Amino acid sequence: MxxxxxxxxxxxxxxxxxxxxxxxxxxxxxxxxxxxxxxxxxxxxxxGVNVALNDGDSVEQHIQDTVESGDGLCDSDLVEKLCREAQEEVVRLDRWGVPFSRNESGLLDFVRFGGSSIARTAFxxxxxxxxxxxxxxxxxxxxxxxxxxxxxxxxxxxxxxxxxxxxxxxxxxxxxxxxxxxxxxxxxxxxxxxxxxxxxxxxxxxxxxxxxxxxxxxxxxxxxVQFHPTSLPGTGLVITEMARSLGGRIVDKNNKALSAKSGLKGLELMNRNVCSQAMTQAMTTKDGGNTELFLDCSGIKKDVIKRQLYETAAMLKDLQGVKIAEGLIPITPCAHxxxxxxxxxxxxxxxxxxxxxxxxxxxxxxxxxxxxxxxxxxxxxxxxxxxxxxxxxxxxxAVAKEVSDSFAEDQRKSLRNLVSRGTSGKDSQTAIRSDLQKVMNDKVGVIRHKDALMEAQKTVESLQDRYDKVGLQKYGGTFNTELCSMVELGNLLDIAGATVASALARTESRGNHYRSDYPKRDDKQWKKHTLVYRENSSHVVK
Ligand SMILES: Cc1cc2nc3c(=O)[nH]c(=O)nc-3n(C[C@H](O)[C@H](O)[C@H](O)COP(=O)(O)OP(=O)(O)OC[C@H]3O[C@@H](n4cnc5c(N)ncnc54)[C@H](O)[C@@H]3O)c2cc1C
The missing domain is CATH 3.50.50.60 (FAD/NAD(P)-binding domain)
Structure with missing residues (x-):
C-alpha cells in the first residue's frame, strides 16, 4: 500500500x-x-479577514481587541502570532489573485466588524x-x-x-x-x-x-458556540455583519432601536455574543413567548449596497422576496x-x-x-x-509501517451491522436528527440554564439509544447517501453530548456561554478551559 x-x-x-x-x-x-x-x-x-493594515490601526490594537473579545480565556501567545502573521497571509492571498476590494487610492479597503475598535476586515x-x-x-x-x-x-x-x-x-x-x-x-x-x-x-x-x-x-x-445575531428566522441564512457596519440597525416592529431599549449604545457593533444575548432577552416575552426583531438597512446608500452587499441583497430578494433597503427584515440569532x-x-x-x-x-x-x-x-x-x-x-x-487491512474490515463489519438491524421499525435516522436539532435549538441556545441543559442531556442520551436501534437498507452501492447520513448522525450525537456536558460543567457566564442561573463571570473558578473526554459511552468533563 x-x-x-x-x-x-x-x-x-x-x-x-x-x-x-x-x-x-x-x-x-x-x-x-x-x-x-x-x-x-x-x-x-x-x-472577510482581519489584518491591521488600515491607517491608524496596529497589530497591538488587533491583539487587544482579540483578547477583549475572548473574555479572559485567550492564550495571549497564540493571539500575538495570529495578529502578527496576518499581513503576510493577506498579502499572499492578494498576490495569488483574491480580488480584495480597494479604496480610491487603490489600497485594501476595510470594514469594521463587531468587537473591533477600527475598520480592520479586508473584504x-x-x-x-x-x-x-x-x-x-x-x-x-x-x-x-x-x-x-x-x-x-x-x-x-x-x-x-x-x-x-x-x-x-x-x-x-x-x-x-x-x-x-x-x-x-x-x-x-x-x-x-x-x-x-x-x-x-x-x-x-x-x-x-x-x-x-x-x-x-x-x-x-x-x-x-457563537450565535450570529442577524439570520433570517428559520433559515440559517445570515445577513453579513457588514450590513450593521454600514449602518444597519437592530429594531423592534415600531422601528425603535434595540440599543436604546437595552441601554447598550452601539450594540450593532458590539461582540456577537453581547448582541445575540441582548436580542434573545428582548425577544423573549415575560410569559415565555416570542416577539420579533428586525434589521433596518434603509439608511444604507444604494451605491454602497451595490458595492458591498450585492450578494446579500440578491440572496434576500431571491430567497425571501425582501428588498434590503426597503422595510424591516426579520432577524434572529442562529448557531454560527x-x-x-x-x-x-x-x-x-x-x-x-x-x-x-x-x-x-x-x-x-x-x-x-x-x-x-x-x-x-x-x-x-x-x-x-x-x-x-x-x-x-x-x-x-517518521518511520512508515504497513497498516493491516483489518482496520478497514472492522469498519465494513460495523457498517454491515447497521444493515442487519433491519429497517422495519417506525423510527428513522431522519426523525432522530430532527429531534436532536430541536433539543439543541431549544435547550442549548443563546441563554442556557441547568434544568434545560439536563433535559437536553437526557434527550441526547435517549436519541443515542434510538440511533443504536435503527438500521440501513443496504451497505455499499453507488452514492449511498443513506449510509453517509447515518455515519454523520452518529458523529453529531457524540459532539452534541460533548457540548451539553461542557455547557453543564461551566457554572458561570463568559463569552458565548450564558447561563441564566449563573449570570456572572467567575474568574476564581472558571478562568480555565474545559476538556471533555469520551469514556465508554459517557462524556466526562475535566
Ligand atoms: C455564514 C458564515 C459566514 C462566515 N463568514 C466569515 C467571515 O467573513 N470571516 C471569517 O473570518 N470567518 C467567517 N466564517 C467562519 C469560517 O467560515 C470558518 O472559520 C471556516 O470556513 C472554517 O474552515 P474549515 O476549513 O475549518 O472548514 P470547512 O470549510 O467546513 O471545510 C471542511 C472540509 O472538510 C471536509 N470534510 C468534513 N468531514 C469530512 C469527512 N468525514 N471526510 C472527508 N472530508 C470531510 C468537507 O468536505 C470540507 O471540505 C463564517 C461562517 C459562516 C457559517
Whole structure:
C-alpha cells in the first residue's frame, strides 16, 4: 500500500492552506474530502479577514481587541502570532489573485466588524470566502496535489499509539478503503448541524472531531458556540455583519432601536455574543413567548449596497422576496460557529503522534470564549500554515509501517451491522436528527440554564439509544447517501453530548456561554478551559 507523507482531510480554507504549505515544505500530500473542495462550508464566509493594515490601526490594537473579545480565556501567545502573521497571509492571498476590494487610492479597503475598535476586515464585496476558496484550489491544482473527493472519512488508523492513516468510505463506489500516511491533518470543519437553525453548511457534522474523540483525544471548550445575531428566522441564512457596519440597525416592529431599549449604545457593533444575548432577552416575552426583531438597512446608500452587499441583497430578494433597503427584515440569532474542538497545540499537534488538526474542527485556546468576526478565516490561514509545516516536518522523520487491512474490515463489519438491524421499525435516522436539532435549538441556545441543559442531556442520551436501534437498507452501492447520513448522525450525537456536558460543567457566564442561573463571570473558578473526554459511552468533563 502506498504510504503518503501527509494526508489532509478537508478541502476548506484550513485544509487547503495546510496542504499547500506541507507540499511547499517538501512533503508528498494527498487531500481527501467528502465533497468537492469548492463546495466546502468555507465558501459561505462572505465578509472577510482581519489584518491591521488600515491607517491608524496596529497589530497591538488587533491583539487587544482579540483578547477583549475572548473574555479572559485567550492564550495571549497564540493571539500575538495570529495578529502578527496576518499581513503576510493577506498579502499572499492578494498576490495569488483574491480580488480584495480597494479604496480610491487603490489600497485594501476595510470594514469594521463587531468587537473591533477600527475598520480592520479586508473584504471582497460580500463574497470573500468564495474567492479565497477558488484561489486556494487553484494553488492545489498548480502544485498537483491529488484530491480524493466524495470520500467520507470514517475513522483514524491508530497503530503502536501513532496515527498512521484513515479509513474512508468511497461514496461513488461504495468501497471502504484505507489511506496510509506518516501524518494526518484533520481539517473537517465544525459540527453546527447539531442545531436546527444554523448558518453552517450541511457538511458541518463534526466528523473529524468525533473520529479523534473516539480515540481518546479531548475536545476543548465545547460549550462556546457563537450565535450570529442577524439570520433570517428559520433559515440559517445570515445577513453579513457588514450590513450593521454600514449602518444597519437592530429594531423592534415600531422601528425603535434595540440599543436604546437595552441601554447598550452601539450594540450593532458590539461582540456577537453581547448582541445575540441582548436580542434573545428582548425577544423573549415575560410569559415565555416570542416577539420579533428586525434589521433596518434603509439608511444604507444604494451605491454602497451595490458595492458591498450585492450578494446579500440578491440572496434576500431571491430567497425571501425582501428588498434590503426597503422595510424591516426579520432577524434572529442562529448557531454560527463552534469555538470548541479537538485540543491542539500551537502547531496543530494533538496528543496522538502523527495526528494534527486545524481550522473549525480544532481548538487551541486562541480565541477564548468568543471569536472576533474576521478572525476565524485568519486563524485558518495562520494556523493552517503552522499545521502544514509541523505535519510535514513530523512526516519527514517518521518511520512508515504497513497498516493491516483489518482496520478497514472492522469498519465494513460495523457498517454491515447497521444493515442487519433491519429497517422495519417506525423510527428513522431522519426523525432522530430532527429531534436532536430541536433539543439543541431549544435547550442549548443563546441563554442556557441547568434544568434545560439536563433535559437536553437526557434527550441526547435517549436519541443515542434510538440511533443504536435503527438500521440501513443496504451497505455499499453507488452514492449511498443513506449510509453517509447515518455515519454523520452518529458523529453529531457524540459532539452534541460533548457540548451539553461542557455547557453543564461551566457554572458561570463568559463569552458565548450564558447561563441564566449563573449570570456572572467567575474568574476564581472558571478562568480555565474545559476538556471533555469520551469514556465508554459517557462524556466526562475535566
Ligand atoms: C455564514 C458564515 C459566514 C462566515 N463568514 C466569515 C467571515 O467573513 N470571516 C471569517 O473570518 N470567518 C467567517 N466564517 C467562519 C469560517 O467560515 C470558518 O472559520 C471556516 O470556513 C472554517 O474552515 P474549515 O476549513 O475549518 O472548514 P470547512 O470549510 O467546513 O471545510 C471542511 C472540509 O472538510 C471536509 N470534510 C468534513 N468531514 C469530512 C469527512 N468525514 N471526510 C472527508 N472530508 C470531510 C468537507 O468536505 C470540507 O471540505 C463564517 C461562517 C459562516 C457559517
Amino acid at each position: 502506498k504510504n503518503h507523507d501527509v494526508i489532509v482531510i478537508g478541502g476548506g480554507f484550513a485544509g487547503m492552506n495546510a496542504a499547500i504549505t506541507a507540499k511547499l515544505n517538501g512533503s508528498e500530500v494527498v487531500l481527501i474530502t467528502k465533497q468537492h473542495p469548492l463546495r466546502s462550508h468555507s465558501s459561505s464566509s462572505h465578509s 471582497a464585496g460580500d463574497a470573500a470566502g468564495h474567492f479565497i476558496l477558488q484561489v486556494l484550489y487553484e494553488q492545489i491544482m498548480r502544485l498537483e496535489i491529488p484530491v480524493l473527493q466524495d470520500c467520507l472519512v470514517l475513522s483514524l488508523v491508530i497503530s503502536d499509539d501513532k496515527c498512521r492513516g484513515v479509513c474512508y468510505y468511497d461514496i461513488p463506489t461504495g468501497k471502504t478503503v484505507i489511506e496510509q500516511g506518516n501524518a494526518v491533518i484533520l481539517a473537517t470543519g465544525g459540527a453546527n448541524q447539531m442545531f436546527g437553525t444554523t448558518s453552517s453548511a450541511f457538511s458541518a457534522t463534526g466528523d473529524g472531531m468525533a473520529a479523534a474523540y473516539r480515540q481518546g483525544v479531548p475536545l476543548m471548550d465545547m460549550e462556546f 460557529r463552534s469555538l470548541g474542538g479537538i485540543k491542539v497545540s500551537a502547531n496543530g499537534a494533538t496528543q496522538i503522534p502523527g495526528l494534527f488538526a486545524t481550522g473549525g474542527c480544532s481548538c487551541s485556546g486562541t480565541h477564548g470564549a468568543n471569536q472576533l468576526g474576521g478572525n476565524a478565516l485568519l486563524d485558518n490561514l495562520v494556523y493552517g500554515r503552522a499545521t502544514g509545516i509541523a505535519s510535514s516536518d513530523y512526516a519527514a522523520s
